[in-house]
Amino acid sequence: MRIWGKERTIVGVVGDIKDTPSDHESKPALYFPYAQQPQREMIFAIRADVAPLSLAESARQAVRGIDAELPVANLRPFEEVAGAAVKIPRFVLMLVSVFAGAALFLAAIGIYGVMSYSVTQRTREIGIRLALGAQSRDVIRLIAAQGMKMALIGVGAGLIGAYAMTRFVETLLYEVSAADPLTLAVAISLLIAVAALACWIPVRRATKVDPLVALRHD
Numbered sequence: 001m002r003i004w005g006k007e008r009t010i011v012g013v014v015g016d017i018k019d020t021p022s023d024h025e026s027k028p029a030l031y032f033p034y035a036q037q038p039q040r041e042m043i044f045a046i047r048a049d050v051a052p053l054s055l056a057e058s059a060r061q062a063v064r065g066i067d068a069e070l071p072v073a074n075l076r077p078f079e080e081v082a083g084a085a086v087k088i089p090r091f092v093l094m095l096v097s098v099f100a101g102a103a104l105f106l107a108a109i110g111i112y113g114v115m116s117y118s119v120t121q122r123t124r125e126i127g128i129r130l131a132l133g134a135q136s137r138d139v140i141r142l143i144a145a146q147g148m149k150m151a152l153i154g155v156g157a158g159l160i161g162a163y164a165m166t167r168f169v170e171t172l173l174y175e176v177s178a179a180d181p182l183t184l185a186v187a188i189s190l191l192i193a194v195a196a197l198a199c200w201i202p203v204r205r206a207t208k209v210d211p212l213v214a215l216r217h218d
Contacts, residue, residue, distance in 0.1 A: 052077045052078075053075065104194060111147060112201065114150065115199050122143075143203045147202075159188075162184070
């Protein structure tokens with residue numbers, strides 16, 4: 001078989017591989033005898049049941065036994081090699097996580113501020129409702145519905161933005177889809193839970209409004 005302009009004899013078939021830890025998909029691989037396609041350097045992997053670096057001197061001696069002039073350098077555990085390969089994506093994801101946490105915190109403060117202001121502005125209305133026989137659960141439902149409506153609108157806008165950023169996010173993920181349903185469901189549940197918590201204090205305050213005080217509220 002002719003490969004890269006040279007006649008090659010196929011002696012076996014191997015499966016696709018992920019050449020580096022950062023590869024997202026398996027790719028076809030070709031292996032050639034070193035004598036036919038020599039390289040400037042070679043990489044060996046040693047499987048060990050003990051601490052990998054404890055075998056460093058034994059590895060050097062084994063290489064010297066073949067050729068005393070061959071240098072042996074950059075002996076590292078595989079965990080360190082894999083960590084170096086994903087260092088940049090991991091750092092980017094850490095930054096994204098920090099900004100996402102900050103955005104979630106600011107969103108919670110914003111919802112709380114809006115709800116607190118809304119309750120203050122509607123104090124007279126709430127007092128009238130309570131004076132006319134409305135139950136606390138009715139007031140809770142009224143105020144909470146307003147806050148959750150804003151939260152759901154925000155979640156919808158966030159989902160649109162998430163799908164728009166799919167291509168960028170996919171380059172940072174490993175064996176996880178950027179539109180993974182479980183991940184989106186967890187994120188949505190977390191946002192709704194935070195929104196509900198941000199609404200809770202103003203809602204609780206609304207149920208404790210004294211109708212007489214509320215009716216005198218300007």
